[in-house]
Amino acid sequence: MAEITFYQVDAFTGNVFGGNPAGVCPLKAELSDDLMQKIAAENNLSETAFIFTREGRLHIRWFTPEAEVDLCGHATLASAHVMFHHEGFTGQILEFQSKSGALRVKNKGDILELDFPVAQYEPCAEPEGLTEALGCKPVEVYAGADYMAVFEKEQDIVDMKPDFASLKKLSLRGVMVTAKGSSCDFISRFFAPNIGINEDPVTGSAHCLLTPYWTEKLNKKLLIARQVSKRGGLLFCTLDYDRVLIAGKCADYLKGTITLAD
CATH class of the missing domain: 3.10.310.10 (Diaminopimelate Epimerase; Chain A, domain 1)
Structure with missing residues (x-):
């Protein structure tokens, strides 16, 4: 044995x-x-x-x-x-x-x-069905290995109840949703039904994309991030040229x- x-x-x-x-x-x-x-x-x-x-x-x-x-x-x-x-x-x-x-x-x-x-990403048109699947319309959408959908309010992310069957129809691996935080610099959630994970509790690799985005938006070197899944997670993120320290x-x-x- x-x-x-x-x-x-x-x-x-x-x-x-x-x-x-x-x-x-x-x-x-x-x-x-x-x-x-x-x-x-x-x-x-x-x-x-x-x-x-x-x-x-x-x-x-x-x-x-x-x-x-x-x-x-x-x-x-x-x-x-x-x-x-x-x-x-x-x-x-x-x-x-x-x-x-x-x-x-x-x-x-x-x-x-x-x-x-650092994860590479580009702004993109909102994929068909994304708003309906998430139940809320993002203000920006980016594409890399996954979609990143940016929302105006923290509560949009917290209250989100995705339709996972609809998300599974999207072409990329998963969808991260994010907004500026009230008790931290930014919050996120990550949905990846295409690889068998409806919602990932805390996704370190997603912060390879989230960190450069929020570093530019907030003009801060050290970012405190929370992934607001049911289990929750706390991450300290720093952009270091073409690397992300998490x-x-x-x-x-x-x-x-x-x-x-x-």
Whole structure:
């Protein structure tokens, strides 16, 4: 019987049952794509991260219950937390190789800081059906890997009750909605039914697009962001040329063992 150590960590929160739960599997040897996808589906978390060493370098891959993704912020934060606090990594900066390039995570004491690439995006015409699916008309829409819909009022975001079946008809992976915040610099939510996640509790990778947008709008270097899902999350974001620094806390929920038949 093969055994894999499994951690579940709540990312971008200091408290269990908040933030975004991620599965983390530190591997002794890389698994097949099919097996990683089956484990992620069995975990049924928004993402499960798999960490393994190849040619002396640490690699990371992320799977939703339905598909592999090229970048995931909260599961990278959770993975770094596992490496720093449970798997014996003693340095201050951890580097993962990924499909989105080298991703560095800095241990800053009570928080960890992701160093991610800036997401490219352009203004676009509002896609057909977006207003109807969200139940509210945005004032601006941008397109990159996902749509970003900007709203005039914070309450528009908080009160939003999307039609996920309609959102699934849109051409891009997901839709982030955002507005200026009252108790923080900006708020957001993220919907991605196309990859099996109706609403992601906290989406680190979305802040690779949100951060440059709000940095320009607010003319501020350090931005405090809240993702106002039911679980909620707190992120500290800084634009650093073509990189976005995204910092937050993690809380341990469980450690266990996945047992697989040979």
